[in-house]
Amino acid sequence: MPTVAQHYKQLREPLTGPAPAADEKLNAPVLLMVSGGADSTALALLACTSRLDIDDGRGVATIARERLHVLHINHHLRGEASNRDEGFVRSLCARLGLPLCVHHASFQHIGSENLEAVAREVRYAAARSLASDLSQAAGTPISAARIVTAHTSSDRAETFFLNAIKGSGSSGLSSIPRRRGIIVRPLLDRTHDELVSYLSMRGESWCEDETNTDTTYARSFIRHKVLPQARELNASVERAIGTACDILSDEDRLLSRLAGQALRSCVRRRRPGLLALDGTRLASSELAIARRIVRLAAREIDPEIRLHVQHIEAVLVCVGTGSGSTTLPGGVDVRMEFGILTLRSADAQEEIAAGWIQVPGTMALANGYVLEAALTSVPAGTNPVAYARTYARDHASSTLVEIEALGFDPRALAAGDTQARLWVDGPEPGDVMCPLGMAGRKKKIxxxxxxxxxxxxxxxxxxVIRTAPSGAVVWVAGVMLDDRFKATVHTHLFLSLTVRHPGQ
Structure with a gap:
């Protein structure tokens, strides 16, 4: 996020004007996405004849011609019209001397309701793949490449209204960002009409997509029904909305950064497919930050997850009330228990279980195994240390743990206290414990x-049984008890932990 000084260091410049010499030191590829419509045609011409800000640290500047490449996607959705667009782009690139790559897409098995989103994913996937190949050929890192789209302030206003109608938050209302990774949009301060006027003054033609006038499509409805009405109130409505989008985008990035920091402070356990968060800390967070923490956590479990406001609220209801569970899209399981919010992917649920076990109580593990936590009294007249040693020798899949070393009250447990619990999951990189018999010396698990x-x-x-998600290791099941939880001569009540095999 830029500082005030950085933001106002350079003023935006007009479409045309005297161009400085190209910076020959920069040779990373610049990939122009050209469909053949007015906006992308103007983008190709401007990239060759004027200056653009592609966010490479130079501000508004000429792009060296040898860096420029064009990608055209033929979706084959409009019959001969799609081929006509491809032919136009081929002629344009030949005239401008720009290398062209045409990607042919197929959508035979995609429903109409998902077509727009899938087509967008196909376009950007093809662009990233080509940018990667071009970067490798140029000997430059992919991070230095730029994928340039022709989105305008008109597109941004349309997306703003579409997302507002859906009930999006500030992220959606930020609409189309100026940059996302290597994708940049240097024409966001220009309207579609301005680019059409630019082409007309140059005597340039372009292709018209007939579906752009079909108001049965939501975006076309916004374009032809909503925006004209809005212009009656503000003739520069696109720019006004663009300003609002920039403000929302800046604030959204700030809140996302704060939420990222807050998430890191909440993490108590992390492994592939599993995230355990301090639910108490999350419950005390500001609501705006908490919503983002939940969204970030869910995306860590499933990067492709698509969350709506009702999903976020369902999770926060569990957090706010201190208990409960819900299922997010993609089968992500969310549970709030004993102050810990756990999120598990569907795949992780098939592996070793991770979560709390009541003391006393049982917990299902993977492959039909069961972990049992039971109270065991020391037989009268028996030395507790000798008893525990004999027990360990005779029970390979079980161990005895000193109750008070766990911080539990033996009398309360004996009286039926149900608040005691232990955390169970698997080994984590860097895990250490104090193996029994090593006099407190630590060893990596x-x-x-x-x-x-x-x-x-x-x-x-x-x-691996622990005192808490980020607490001390008590027992590596069937392997080793931690020395800190061994029997003493004063032990009267043990906690026996046992892993039972299927069929036992």
Missing amino acids: SDLLGSKKIPVAERPAVP
Whole structure:
């Protein structure tokens, strides 16, 4: 996000004017997305004859001709008209001396309701692939490349209204961003009518997409029905909306950055397909930040997840009330238990379970295994240490844990206190414990599993019992008890932890 000084350092310049010499040091590819319509035709001409700001640190500047490439997507959705557009773009590029790549797309099995979104994904996927190939050929990093689209302030206003009608938040109302990664949009301050006038003054032609006038499409309805009415109130409505979008975009980026920082402070456990957050901390967050934390967390579990406001609110209801569960699109499971909000992908739910086990209680693990936590009294007249040692020798898949070392009250547990619990998940990189018998010296769990000759492929399924998602390791199931939780001569009540095999 720019500072005030950076933002106002350069004023935006007009479409035409004297051009400075091209910066020969920059040779990263600049890929122009040209459909053949008025806006993209103007983009191709401006890139060759004038100056554009493609956000490469030079501001409004000439783009070296050898950097320019054109990508045209033939969607084959409008019959001969699609081929006509391709032919026009081929002629335009030949006249301008621009190298052209044509990508042919197919949408035979896509429903009409998803067609626009899928077509957009196809366009950008093809553009990123070509930009990557061109960057490799030029010997420049992909981050230095630019994919340039011809979106205008008119497109931005239309998207603003479409998202407002859907009930979008500030991210959606920011509409089309000036830049996203290597994708830049240098014409966002120009209206469609201005670009048409520019082409007309030059005597240039372009292709008209007949669907642009079909008001059965939502965007065309906005273009031909809504915006003309808005212009009666403000003749410069596109620019006014563009200003609002820029303000919302700046504020959205700031809030997203704050939410990212807040998310990091809330994380208590993270592994592929699983994220455990401090629900109490999340519940005390400002509502605007909390909504974004939930969205960021869900995207970490599933980068392709599409969330609506009702999904976010369902999660926050669980957080606010301190309990409950919900399912997000894509089968992402969300649960609020004992102050921890856990999000699991559908795939992670098929692997080792991760979550709380009540003490006493049971918990289902993967492949039919069950973890059992039960109270075990020391037999009268028996030395607790000797009893625990004998127990460990006779029970390979079970261990005895000192109740008070866990911070639990033995009398409360014996009386039926249900607030005690332990966290169960799998080994994490960097996990350490104090193995029994090592007098408090620490050892990495990965090294411990290796010394026990447990195959690497099987290690993620080894249950690890902890005091909390980010707490101390109590027991690596079937492998080792932590020395801090061993029996003492004063032990009267144990917690027995047992992993039972299927059929036992």
